[in-house]
Amino acid sequence: MIVRPRRLRQTPEIRRMVRETFLRVDDFIYPIFVMHGKGKREPIPSMVGNYRLSVDELLKEAEEVKSLGIPGVILFGLPEVKDQLGSPAYAEDGIVQRAVAAIKENVPGLVVLTDVCLCQYTDHGHCGIIRDGRIDNDTTLEILAEVALSHARAGADFVAPSDMMDGRVRAIRDRLEKEGYKDTGILSYAVKYSSAFYGPFREAADSTPQFGDRKTYQMDPANKREALKEAAIDVEEGADIIMVKPALPYLDIIHQVKACTNLPVAAYNVSGEYAMVKAADQKGWIDGESVMMEMLISIKRAGADIILTYFAKEAARLING
């Protein structure tokens, strides 16, 4: 007797019946870059279809995201000035703080996450404070906690530390609890690799390090057991959701992290993953829409419960039909 798996692929209906993984609009979080000014909508050349938005334009975008059924957005700020300590990152009237408050007031119901990091705000472009030419972990923790607190005060539902300093989830959790923000959650970029796939983002956010690289804090792409160690530490320190980043070259990591925690697992389908699809699609070398959906379902199949993706709106439109 021949075994005939093709029986289960004969018609769209049968295939639908035996399908194992589904993408839902509920799976997505849409990343947005926000800047000072009014009426600003600057296209990001390497991330076709994405913009740097002033707060008034951001509100229109947030409305659109909400109307598509996408549960939330993650905000990245572009400050007017930068300094050594990244102080615009925790200014009460900083760009992210104003953006969060505006969304909370005008687009109720949309979940607002904020990226907590210093690289867009420091003049040297590193994610931490520099002392004697090195990134000083423990000084950085105090500032990150200050940034997270300022986002919580503005009304963020979740703060998302992406710096990869040791101990930052605990430092942030402690600070939030102490100040009474017990309901503000932490989505931790627990497993963040030192990746060339962040290129377009760094252009968009003007956050390229001015010397050296991020290899002393972001992870070596060759390491898998270290990913499990990082994930376990952040769970222990009080993260509510843990994330793996980038997504596509690290599907094995998503799968393993999912197996070792009961927390929701997020994956960040980063700027370079997005840009490659758009570029090849524009050249007519691939069908961008099909590749997008295949990419997203692979991330879901690997185990991601939540996908942060610049494709969120496009994919949502397809799913909604």
Ligand code: PBG
């Ligand atoms: C900030 C941060 C980065 C990304 C998210 N938060 C850049 C980096 O670490 O250099 C990358 C996101 C993307 O590429 O889409 N630390």
